[in-house]
Amino acid sequence: MIYNAIDRLIAFGLAKGLLEENDVLYTRNKLLYTLGLSDYQGSGEVAECKEELAEILKDILKYAMEEGLVSDSITEQDLFDTKIMDCLLGRPSEIVAKFTALCRKSPKEATDWYYDFSKATNYIREDRIIKDVKWQADSPYGKLDITINLSKPEKDPKAIAAAKKLVQSGYPKCLLCRENEGFAGDMNKPARENHRIIPLTLGGENYFLQYSPYVYYNEHCIILNEGHVPMKIDRAVFLKLLEFTEKFPHYMAGSNADLPIVGGSILTHDHFQGGNYEFPMARAGLRTEVKFKGYEDIRAGVVNWPMSVIRLTGADYRKLAELADKILLLWRGYSDEEVDVYAESDGEPHNTITPIARRRGEDFEIDLVLRNNRTTEEFPLGIFHPHDKLHHIKKENIGLIEVMGLAVLPGRLKGEMDSLRTALLKGEDIRKDEVLAKHADWVDEFMARHKEFNEVNAEEIIRQEIGLVFSEVLTDAGVYKDDENGRKGILRFIERVNAL
Known part of the structure; x- marks a missing residue:
């Protein structure tokens, strides 16, 4: 059975473009070694592959368990089948060369290929993603997107017990570090031997493009900084997000905020998220149009959305970033007691922005979501955070993806x-x-x-x-609620921007 499974896996690799005919013997030998086999007793024939990768890997894992190469722990099996898939893959430089060549012709063709590659390598485990439950729901602000995440496996008791015995390592420093590329993983950290990342330059700095293994939406990608540096929202970030949409006009890109509670789950590593997807917030129109002094060529307004969003649209993305920075700098130190917004308490800053960039035809667009993370005795998890009565459904931080109208x-x-x-x-x-x-x-x-x-x-x-x-x-x-007091409040803030 195992030799048949090896032949089927090689056939899968050929069908998905992971291998060429000249790679067959080399790949077979790598698989034999990885599976602890000293000879080959297969037919040597590679038939057309018409089955799903998960079925082939299931047979290989069955053999590996029978031979004591792996236990019935899901974590151990994930580590092992990732090692198996790496036998079919080229070096990172080969993948980068392929992506770069395609990108010269068409950025969309390049990302289409890279997304398919990430699925074919089992880095994105489609057999698990398909289990996620997804639907749309009506709201006063249009249809919202809802997903119940079932694709990310919980650690089983055996994995938890084994992880406690491991010597803790600081390498890689986090799940977003570029050092994860090719990393074998352990009971504490996922295997990434089948992981390949694409280098990018944004704002003159080195970044890398990859897809999220748990794709919450179509072509859910991550743009990560070369260095393990903390999240920071500033003018440079606005420029990088907009520049990314210039390079990949079919993708949106956004950043979690840089403060706890209103930020995402990883604030220690600078990164953005993007993808080929129209979020509910992008579909929302303007509630109120406004003008910014000195930026009359930029179309602007308050978005008809439950959170507090200022939208800027224009042809010159550098000018958009300049105005966005002006708004950010005022917001950092802005207080408005009428809506319970205070910029700091005891020296701790509370105000920041969640930015999202996209293209509108030839124009660039950036949404600036005003955030505040202040807590009180009444709201210890945050004043502008899901309140207690909603925790039975959603208690976690409201980060970039939720802000845009997709509930995870x-x-x-x-x-x-x-x-x-x-x-x-x-x-x-x-x-x-x-x-x-x-x-x-x-x-x-x-x-x-x-x-x-x-x-x-x-x-x-x-x-x-x-x-x-x-x-x-x-x-x-939302900092400014969709009521009379809130609408007046956000317009007061915009007036202050215009007074600068």
């Missing part, structure tokens, strides 16, 4: 919502259920609006109500 919800919700649907249809009291009780107040609220709740529409109603919760999450995270 925890995997636990899939099982909870299935159980909730069943319980409601049976008329059970969920307050008596240890797992479902946290949803009880929310259920009472929405069931009062849905007297027609039945077997046919139950799932759709629950999904739409989750969407409304996410809309409230974004509203909580």
